[in-house]
Amino acid sequence: xxxxxxxxxCLMAKVVFAQTILKAEDLQKDFAxxxxxxxxxxxxxxxxxxNEVIDKAFEDCKIALSHDQSLAEAYxxxxxxxxxxxxxxxxxxFYNQAEFLKKELFEQPVCLPFQFQLIDDRxxxxxxxxxxxxxxIEVKTIxxxxxxxxxxxxxxxxxxxxxxxxxxxxxxxxxxxxFEYFDIFxxxxxxxxxxxxxxxIYDFKSKNISKISVKALDRTQRNTLLKSxxxxxxxxxxxxxxxxxxxxIMQINNLSVYNKAFNFDExxxxxxxxxxxxxxxxxxxxIRKCEGGNxxxxxxxxxxxxxxxxxxxxxxxxxxxxxxxxxxxxxxDNKNWASGWFNxxxxxxxxxxxxxxxxxxxxxxxxxxxxxQHLEGKVYLMTSATNSSAAYIMANTFKEHHxxxxxxxxxxxxxxxxxxxxxxxxxxxNTKIEIDVxxxxxxxxxxKTRPDAGLSPDVYVKPNxxxxxxxxxxxxxxxxxxxxxx
Numbered sequence: 001x002x003x004x005x006x007x008x009x010c011l012m013a014k015v016v017f018a019q020t021i022l023k024a025e026d027l028q029k030d031f032a033x034x035x036x037x038x039x040x041x042x043x044x045x046x047x048x049x050x051n052e053v054i055d056k057a058f059e060d061c062k063i064a065l066s067h068d069q070s071l072a073e074a075y076x077x078x079x080x081x082x083x084x085x086x087x088x089x090x091x092x093x094f095y096n097q098a099e100f101l102k103k104e105l106f107e108q109p110v111c112l113p114f115q116f117q118l119i120d121d122r123x124x125x126x127x128x129x130x131x132x133x134x135x136x137i138e139v140k141t142i143x144x145x146x147x148x149x150x151x152x153x154x155x156x157x158x159x160x161x162x163x164x165x166x167x168x169x170x171x172x173x174x175x176x177x178x179f180e181y182f183d184i185f186x187x188x189x190x191x192x193x194x195x196x197x198x199x200x201i202y203d204f205k206s207k208n209i210s211k212i213s214v215k216a217l218d219r220t221q222r223n224t225l226l227k228s229x230x231x232x233x234x235x236x237x238x239x240x241x242x243x244x245x246x247x248x249i250m251q252i253n254n255l256s257v258y259n260k261a262f263n264f265d266e267x268x269x270x271x272x273x274x275x276x277x278x279x280x281x282x283x284x285x286x287i288r289k290c291e292g293g294n295x296x297x298x299x300x301x302x303x304x305x306x307x308x309x310x311x312x313x314x315x316x317x318x319x320x321x322x323x324x325x326x327x328x329x330x331x332x333d334n335k336n337w338a339s340g341w342f343n344x345x346x347x348x349x350x351x352x353x354x355x356x357x358x359x360x361x362x363x364x365x366x367x368x369x370x371x372x373q374h375l376e377g378k379v380y381l382m383t384s385a386t387n388s389s390a391a392y393i394m395a396n397t398f399k400e401h402h403x404x405x406x407x408x409x410x411x412x413x414x415x416x417x418x419x420x421x422x423x424x425x426x427x428x429x430n431t432k433i434e435i436d437v438x439x440x441x442x443x444x445x446x447x448k449t450r451p452d453a454g455l456s457p458d459v460y461v462k463p464n465x466x467x468x469x470x471x472x473x474x475x476x477x478x479x480x481x482x483x484x485x486x
Contacts, residue, residue, distance in 0.1 A: 020071040020104060026430035027065040027074055034078065034435055037328055037426050038090065043320040043356055043441035044419035048086040048162045048452065057084035072105055074431055076188050079157055082435065088161040088388055088413070089420045089438040094179035096333070096425050096434040106179060109195055109218045110187040115174045119465045121148040129225035130214050136469045140209065141200040145190060153189055154182070160412065162452040166385035167412030183219055192216055204469045237262040240271040247282040247483060248275050255293025255390045264297045272304045272375050282483050283375060286382045288408060288475070292389025298397070303371040305379060305403050310368040312397060316421050317362030318443050322346050333427040333434060341422055341439060354444045378486060379404040380479050383457050388412030389420060395455050405482065406457035408475050415450040417442030
């Protein structure tokens with residue numbers, strides 16, 4: 001009976017670790033669909049790279065897919081292609097992949113048993129599911145490779161807008177998201193030999209460097225262990241609390257309410273009423289963990305922070321097409337809610353000399369009307385490289401209209417605009433790999449006049465590894481000093 005059990009477990013192991021092999025012919029067919037989708041429908045394909053660079057990226061990908069290969073290799077090759085676009089919304093989205101692909105590529109026991117923060121190319125453990133590793137320990141090497149080398153290797157594969165490597169670095173951290181870049185791509189670039197990690201670590205307390213072996217986990221095991229230790233890092237959309245009797249903190253972690261029972265209208269109203277009733281003097285809005293979501297949830301907050309009507313210009317008003325290529329229609333996976341972008345009324349668009357189609361109502365601005373209840377006092381907005389998409393737009397709006405003093409690090413996103421707004425999820429029929437194709441972007445001519453960078457805060461705060469080790473919130477301490485010295 002015992003021998004039968006061993007045989008069964010071995011067979012199960014082979015099933016779990018079996019690799020799907022894809023034929024070159026099928027890969028080439030899917031590549032052609034992906035290339036046509038991006039070339040015909042992505043309005044920001046040439047915003048950060050020249051035509052020559054993009055063409056070469058496509059040709060390199062075609063060559064890379066010219067032989068039979070595993071699903072993991074093919075998935076990596078499509079990621080390498082989209083990373084060349086330097087677009088934070090164009091990539092084979094982890095969340096939109098088929099279940100069998102998620103299981104084969106994202107659910108294997110090849111993950112570090114801890115979460116970490118990256119500070120100046122240094123890896124600091126922030127939460128650990130392994131009893132032999134404590135928070136505040138620095139990891140120097142993983143399986144004999146320096147952390148700095150690992151970061152340099154993985155950084156190019158991470159999505160971000162333009163040259164904003166701070167955003168890429170932030171996405172390389174493991175911080176409690178459902179899918180993490182490091183979990184997925186580290187084992188593709190640095191395959192594990194025995195499902196364990198040999199770590200060289202530094203203890204700041206003892207000032208000793210030592211070596212330790214820890215077991216690799218799958219992401220579900222790690223997250224379950226973290227929850228069992230009451231270290232559940234899954235964040236609510238937003239919360240409001242008091243730092244002291246005159247200073248309140250509004251922490252916004254996610255501006256998206258898709259499939260979430262969170263009411264921002266109610267949250268903002270209750271927060272503002274409580275702030276005014278307690279006669280608050282300072283409001284700290286912390287969006288450091290917020291990547292994006294719906295800009296409408298941002299404008300709801302602005303209504304309470306301004307006494308004058310604010311005009312927000314629409315700078316995302318260009319498309320790469322008006323009518324979709326009919327051969328691409330069958331591969332749009334989200335056609336149930338995106339079919340309105342198949343065939344648009346050409347009379348609503350002006351074709352520009354650069355090849356883009358600009359909507360004729362692109363000059364229209366959004367007008368934000370002040371609410372009856374106004375929040376008095378000094379407002380501070382805490383930013384980080386995590387902020388892109390709607391969170392970048394939020395930071396930019398606050399800075400442009402002097403709604404708050406921005407404190408923290410340069411944001412993610414890019415001053416040349418975020419290509420998003422509308423999306424097609426293209427499911428490649430042979431490999432079943434899904435690719436996101438964003439549809440609305442900034443006019444190329446306007447983008448050329450803008451810096452290829454995120455938004456700088458009014459008060460820049462350099463991350464401090466010793467503060468992190470001691471559990472000190474460096475940015476919050478700076479805001480406290482600003483409040484005292486205002």
